[in-house]
Amino acid sequence: MREEEANSDCPVLGITGPYCSGKSTLAQELTRRGWVQIEVDRLGHESLARKKNEIVTEFGSAVLSPDGTSVDRKKLGSLVFSDPRRLEQLENIVHPDMKARSEELIREYRQSQDLPTGILLNAAILFKMELESLCDAVIWVSAPLPLRIIRARKRDGLSWKELFRRFSAQKKLRPQLAPGNVDMYKVDNLQKGRAVRRIERIVRDRLWNRTKPT
Incomplete structure (x- = not known):
């Protein structure tokens, strides 16, 4: 992010991760706490x-x-x-x-x-689109594969064949692919409340003090 924007009172937090890891669930919870969300899929x-x-x-x-x-x-x-x-x-x-x-x-x-408290940039292919350049930090949301499969079946009702295709297509979406010009933090989304508190601690302890003017 450009220097003049990095000093804003309103940090931009990228939210990304694999299919059905719970990105949107966490983003929706944070919007209840004063954040606003930009859904990049909708922009598409x-x-x-x-x-x-x-x-x-x-x-x-x-x-x-x-x-x-x-x-x-x-x-x-x-x-x-x-x-x-x-x-x-x-x-x-x-x-x-x-x-x-x-x-x-x-x-x-x-x-x-x-x-707002901050801006959430929610995008599954955030790094592929080079949207990290707009972010003060990025949250990589993860969850165990069995839990993601259960969520996918419950939410989207896809066949096993379609599920396999979607999961296979996202093999390249790994946090290791993050470039070195943005801080990235991994959040395990096994339990929504715990994951949200983890994000809030990251913002408070590692991001807010850096972006808040002195």
């Missing part, structure tokens, strides 16, 4: 609308909804998630737009008269 949906023309140019009109007014996420997904080259083409279109929108929202929250 918005980016599909903003970048509709570029997407059609790249992938053709077959990815549009029946009435042609919007990008059909299911059609687009079936095209790109089975082809790494096509997925990269899509990411080259939407990721810069999503990052720019994240920066815009951070500025808006920090300029708000009702300043």
Whole structure:
């Protein structure tokens, strides 16, 4: 994060980790304690609308909804998630737009008269999108694989085949891939209350004192 932003009263905390580790659950709990959340997945949906023309140019009109007014996420997904080259083409279109929108929202929250406790940037592929450059620190949320499978089955109702595909696709999402230009802390999300208290201690003891003006 740029030096002038690192001194803000409102720190930015990245939240990332593998599928069904409990990232959104922890983020929602922190919003009850004065934080605001930027859901990068949701920004991706918005980016599909903003970048509709570029997407059609790249992938053709077959990815549009029946009435042609919007990008059909299911059609687009079936095209790109089975082809790494096509997925990269899509990411080259939407990721810069999503990052720019994240920066815009951070500025808006920090300029708000009702300043939040902090800003959560919730993104499963935070490092791939290089969003760590917007963060004062990053929380890597983890949970044992059996617990993640139970959560996935309960929440999404996916078949075992689809679960295997999703878990396999995220093998590269490891905390070791974090660059050295941001502090990262691992939080085990076995129990929500304990995990939230751990995050609050990190912010208080290791982050807040650094970002708070003296």
